[in-house]
Amino acid sequence: MNAAPALVGYTAAVGFAAPYLLLRADWPHRAPALAAAVWHALAVSFSFGAALSAASLAMPAEHLHAGMVGLLHACGLDVGVGRPDPEIAARLAVGVPAAIGIALVASFAFHVVRARRVRSEHREAVDLVGRHSARLCATVLPYDTPAAYCLPGRDPRIVISDAAVRHLTPEQLGAVLEHEQAHIAGRHHLVLATVEAFYSVFRWVPLARHAREQTALLLEMIADDRALRSHSHEALATAMYEMAAARTPKGALAAGGQSALIRLKRVLGPRKTAHPALWGSVAAAALTVPLLPLLVACPPGLG
Amino acid sequence: MRRLGDLEAEIMDRLWTWNRPATVREIVDDINRNRPVAYTTVMTVTNILYGKGWLLRGKQGRAWLYSPVRSREAYAAALMEDGLGESKDRRAALVAFVENMSDEEQAALRKALRNTGRQAGQAEADS
Structure with a gap:
């Protein structure tokens, strides 16, 4: 039996249909960590699916070779149908999946290393220009707009403007710092590097684009939830508004712009947690999804 | 053991505060009020x-006069804008507390906040 069509179909469904289903669901904002895990599971599943599709299309068997030629035909590529060369096909069957794997790992490493370099240069400058506040556990920079961000990773820093320290109440300030602390403690920069890497390799797949955008938003929600454990909803929401309103509006950067509004409404809205049954089944799905391509490729029943 | 970065910060701090070119001797003397430090260090x-491009220098007689290239505020503003992702390609490196928003989004935020403020106020009045 030829698994190639099933694999290609599965991979296409994960890459092109699944993101829209997930975007339309209403539970991800109630369980952001779980949703981030599902986006990652889909990305892993897609990568496996793509690699196995390539392998099975190139498999050194007559009918499979025909399958690949047929697919290329369908894509508008006309290849001269010569005799199938089993050796080249075998090399392709190993080479293409390996190339996908190497590209993903290399891209992840590249993003992590580059981000670390940028951050350490930035941290060095922040240490020179800013004043470390032991009370806030943060570095204060003279800047006349309330703003805060963090430099995660090794030797992390929370950077906050002196305007934020002046204008926000201690409670609001605490909520902001706790939010940034959550990014650092959760190593959110590595999660972002994963989806960035996936996006650099599969740029044209909707799953990659949405996984990147949604993961960024979900990580903010995770950090918000962490801040809400010890601070009031009003404090976090007001701090969020004060900081967002002070920033210069910029039309071009619309992609993430709406996230502040979504987050604020979520923070102010009634607290809803995902139902345990839903949570359990989604978690089980997140664990299974990466393995599905393997099941499709080698159905156990067929040995 | 103090790190090199600490001494760098102390030197920059003095030059920014004095707001005028200064010699290494002046900086050493000022630091020596708090703690001993060698001139050569x-x-x-x-x-x-x-060398890193933080200071400018010019010769006065036999001594070099050093001054910061930019004010502390100018550096801080550039760093903040960098950190908040207003310059391109910093997304992966840093996470800003909130991102940029359009005017409509700000209005919507304000409205959402006002509504809860009112509800909270009512709840207090009711109780």
Whole structure:
């Protein structure tokens, strides 16, 4: 039996249909960590699916070779149908999946290393220009707009403007710092590097684009939830508004712009947690999804 | 054991506060009010800062006069804008507390906040 069509179909469904289903669901904002895990599971599943599709299309068997030629035909590529060369096909069957794997790992490493370099240069400058506040556990920079961000990773820093320290109440300030602390403690920069890497390799797949955008938003929600454990909803929401309103509006950067509004409404809205049954089944799905391509490729029943 | 970065920060701090060109001798004397530090150490670190592009220098007689390239506020603004992702390609490196928003989004935020403020106020009045 030829698994190639099933694999290609599965991979296409994960890459092109699944993101829209997930975007339309209403539970991800109630369980952001779980949703981030599902986006990652889909990305892993897609990568496996793509690699196995390539392998099975190139498999050194007559009918499979025909399958690949047929697919290329369908894509508008006309290849001269010569005799199938089993050796080249075998090399392709190993080479293409390996190339996908190497590209993903290399891209992840590249993003992590580059981000670390940028951050350490930035941290060095922040240490020179800013004043470390032991009370806030943060570095204060003279800047006349309330703003805060963090430099995660090794030797992390929370950077906050002196305007934020002046204008926000201690409670609001605490909520902001706790939010940034959550990014650092959760190593959110590595999660972002994963989806960035996936996006650099599969740029044209909707799953990659949405996984990147949604993961960024979900990580903010995770950090918000962490801040809400010890601070009031009003404090976090007001701090969020004060900081967002002070920033210069910029039309071009619309992609993430709406996230502040979504987050604020979520923070102010009634607290809803995902139902345990839903949570359990989604978690089980997140664990299974990466393995599905393997099941499709080698159905156990067929040995 | 103090790190090199601490001494760098002390030197920059003084030059920014004085707001005028200064010699290494002046900086050493000022630091020596709080703690002992060798002239050569400060000279080395000042040279490093010059090499990194933080300081300008000009000769006056036999001594070099050092001054910051930009004010502390100018550096801080550039860093903040960088950190908040207003310059391109910093998304992966840093996470800003909130991102940029359009005017409509700000209005919507304000409305959402006002509504809860009112509800909270009512709840207090009711109880």
